[in-house]
Amino acid sequence: MSNTSTRLRRGAIGVVGLVAVAVTAVVAGGAAAKPAAPGNPYNLNKVGTLTVGMTLQFKPQMYLTPKGEPAGYDVVLVKALAKRMGVKLDIKNLDFNGLIPGLVSKKFDMVSVGLSNKPERRKAVSFSRPYVPYAQIMAARKGDSTAATIAAWNSSEKAITSLQGSTAEQLVLKTFPNAESKSFPDQNAAFLEVATGRADGIVVENYLLAQFNKSNGNKLKQVAFKKPLQVEYGSYAVQKGNTALSNYLSKFICSQQKSGQLAKTYKATIGASLPPMPVCR
Structure with missing residues (x-):
């Protein structure tokens, strides 16, 4: 979408x-x-x-x-x-x-x-x-071993992508202020940045992750935070x-x-x- x-x-x-x-x-x-x-x-x-x-x-x-x-x-x-x-x-x-x-x-x-x-x-x-x-969640590569906590992801060593101008971008800036925020004008580009290892995670709506995985061999996983980052x-x-x-x-x-x-x-x-x-x- x-x-x-x-x-x-x-x-x-x-x-x-x-x-x-x-x-x-x-x-x-x-x-x-x-x-x-x-x-x-x-x-x-x-x-x-x-x-x-x-x-x-x-x-x-x-x-x-x-x-x-x-x-x-x-x-x-x-x-x-x-x-x-x-x-x-x-x-x-x-x-x-x-x-x-x-x-x-x-x-x-x-x-x-x-x-x-x-x-x-x-x-x-x-x-x-x-x-x-509409749940905003974090996704990472399948083999990522980062702890599923906000604190672990709110690190200067992490790069998190999102869709430019979206709710997800604002959530990255607000929830993970210490991480590097990398926003893209195209949703697929934000996904690929993570899938190819150029970024650590992506904040995105849950169903968009399901769609991406369906077309890309389930390369990403949802980070198992206790609850979604935001639900609208x-x-x-x-x-x-x-x-x-x-x-x-x-x-x-x-x-x-x-x-x-x-x-x-x-x-x-x-x-x-x-x-x-x-x-x-």
Whole structure:
């Protein structure tokens, strides 16, 4: 996944753009909570069909197969969601910047693209509880014998790579200030610097490590710190005030989480173990 796509999903789409979207939502009457209509308990735009906005460009989380079919973690989940709701599923594939405006204008019922629940976004849409984690971890070469502690890696003898301008780069600078920080504009270059022995470790999202290893003979290993360096979460977005749907989505996520199905889906599609998720009460 590109650095741009990562920052877009975790950050805001632009204050000016979101304020404009938020104003549109208020004008459209989307700010107040909507009571469920008879025969349409989740306030779907089209009764009997769950329309989901996605950007199918983020493999392995969501993408199109060579045959043009939606696939990935998010796709498996929304298929299970629609089945549980007893409705048809209609996936709309849009560029990322069109998702929130499209949701506000009722082109679809929800957005599934790993959006972070940011204050600016809450002006325009409502969110479910988190459904996808983004864990920042450390990886090193298979034979590296450095102790799996922050102190051992926070050394002037260590060189740690990251993607330039990313959350990972900031984590390297903050968590390992004594180490040499080597950032690269290309994610693969940051990986190869470690794989070829020119650097000792890389801070990266866990699923990106799984993808790299799959294509490069498992050259790297995850450093077994007690916990990830940082975990961020993505949530589903729905039209502002549609608490009936957002509450149902949160319950669905918790049912998947408690049953262990969420972890199975994550492992099968992402290729890594599910990072810690917020506890369901």
